[in-house]
Amino acid sequence: MSTVTFGIVPGYGEKLHAALGYSGAVRVDDRVEISGQAGVDDDLNIPDSLEEEIIRAFDNVERTLATVGASWKDVIHVNSYHKVEPGADVISEETNRIMAEQFRRRLGGRAPIWTETGVTVLGLAAMRVEIRVTAIAGSGN
Numbered sequence: 001m002s003t004v005t006f007g008i009v010p011g012y013g014e015k016l017h018a019a020l021g022y023s024g025a026v027r028v029d030d031r032v033e034i035s036g037q038a039g040v041d042d043d044l045n046i047p048d049s050l051e052e053e054i055i056r057a058f059d060n061v062e063r064t065l066a067t068v069g070a071s072w073k074d075v076i077h078v079n080s081y082h083k084v085e086p087g088a089d090v091i092s093e094e095t096n097r098i099m100a101e102q103f104r105r106r107l108g109g110r111a112p113i114w115t116e117t118g119v120t121v122l123g124l125a126a127m128r129v130e131i132r133v134t135a136i137a138g139s140g141n
Contacts, residue, residue, distance in 0.1 A: 002028050007067025009060070011042030027068035030137045034064045036081065036130035038123065046126045051098050057131045058102045065135060072106040073140025077113050081130040084118035091118050095129070110140060 007025035008017045017023060025034045037060040039053030040046055047053050058072075065071055080099060082091045099116070112133075122130050 004028050005068050007064065009063045009067055012040050012044055012060070013064065013067075015042075015044060024064040025068045027070070027137060030139075032065060032068055032070045032074070032133075032135040032137055034061065034133055034135075036079075036123075036132040037061045037064055038127050038130050040124070040127075044124070046124065046128075050094065050128055053127075054095070054098045054129050055102065057129050058106060061131050061133055062106070065133070068137070070135045070137040071140060073108045073110060074135040074137055075107065075110070075112045075133045076136055076139070077115075077134040078103075079115045079117070079132045081117050081119050081122060081132075083122055083128045084120065086120050088118060091116060108140065 005027045006023040007027070008014055009024050013024045022035060024037070025032060037057050038046070039056035039060070041056070047056060062072055065074070082095055084091060122128070
């Protein structure tokens, strides 16, 4: 029988759980799936700077993984969603540069698979990025 554990991040995760009724992470044995993480602070504020928002989203992925005993070094798959203007045909070079810098900084040489998707809306009107990952807890040690 599998062991299932749900994780809720203190702060913003508790607020979202109370308001919308979902957990930020689930661990089934050593497999971890997290919901999309925004670049918000604990009061759900979004920074003005795109770079700060992406960095905060990466920080929130880390916080969410930790609720179920995993880390960025355990990540095997990343889905990122980036707000683009309707009709845009590409995600910006600035976005890709910041994302790549954060991957290099946090993954310790691991190169998970990555699907990057441009979207016209996200969960909050001011959001420009959301990051969702799959991890295998303990695999990055």
